[in-house]
Amino acid sequence: MGNADPDSYVLLGRVSGLYGVGGWVKVFSHTQPRENILNYSSWYLREGDRWVRHSLLKGRRHGKAVVAFLEGCDDRDEARALIGADIAITREQLPRPEPGEYYWSDLIGLEVKTVGGKPLGRVDHLMETGANDVLVVAGERERLIPFVDEVVTGVDLEGGCLTVDWDPEF
Structure with a gap:
């Protein structure tokens, strides 16, 4: 219960x-x-x-x-x-997601790193915009990172990590 x-x-x-x-x-x-x-x-x-x-x-x-x-x-x-x-x-x-698809709840809490290995923080939550979903990453500062194939290069749910092609200064 x-x-x-x-x-x-x-x-x-x-x-x-x-x-x-x-x-x-x-x-x-x-x-x-x-x-x-x-x-x-x-x-x-x-x-x-x-x-x-x-x-x-x-x-x-x-x-x-x-x-x-x-x-x-x-x-x-x-x-x-x-x-x-x-x-x-x-x-x-819940139905099983298709390969390459994720439930938002599975992404929350993942560590976010750049393709170069620089940690940016953790996924705090996601937002839906008209164009695409956006990761809200909490770290030394908050970052808004589009959840699109060109930016998100890898999602490792078991390893607890999400890799992004993102300028850490942005």
């Missing part, structure tokens, strides 16, 4: 509010498109310091948000208790 390794969970969103009086919740989804969070029938909500499994019974896109109805959450008061809870799934629920 909530005893698995914390690294086995992948964050997909957060319960952001109430929808109606019947126990539905509003969800802020990190998936693209937003309603893809509804593809997973089991959600894990962070309740305090543990993850608790909830079955997703119904859900739909509602404007820019997603609304969902979870098993055992039958009224507004029960739904209110979930506001602010992170929503995750287990890593096993």
Whole structure:
């Protein structure tokens, strides 16, 4: 229920509010498109310091948000208790990425080095821009590095390292 390794969970969103009086919740989804969070029938909500499994019974896109109805959450008061809870799934629920494709959660925390071996820091998070994704690398200073083939020359998940063709002075 909530005893698995914390690294086995992948964050997909957060319960952001109430929808109606019947126990539905509003969800802020990190998936693209937003309603893809509804593809997973089991959600894990962070309740305090543990993850608790909830079955997703119904859900739909509602404007820019997603609304969902979870098993055992039958009224507004029960739904209110979930506001602010992170929503995750287990890593096993995700499809395997194709070769050369990565989940953002797998890149966060990797050490970033130039092709010449100079350390730049660690991937703190990623941002989506209109053109491409961007690595936010925290080191002696923050760097924004485009996640494109011309710049990212290697990703070694087992070794915990990402190699970039990037001027360390930039």
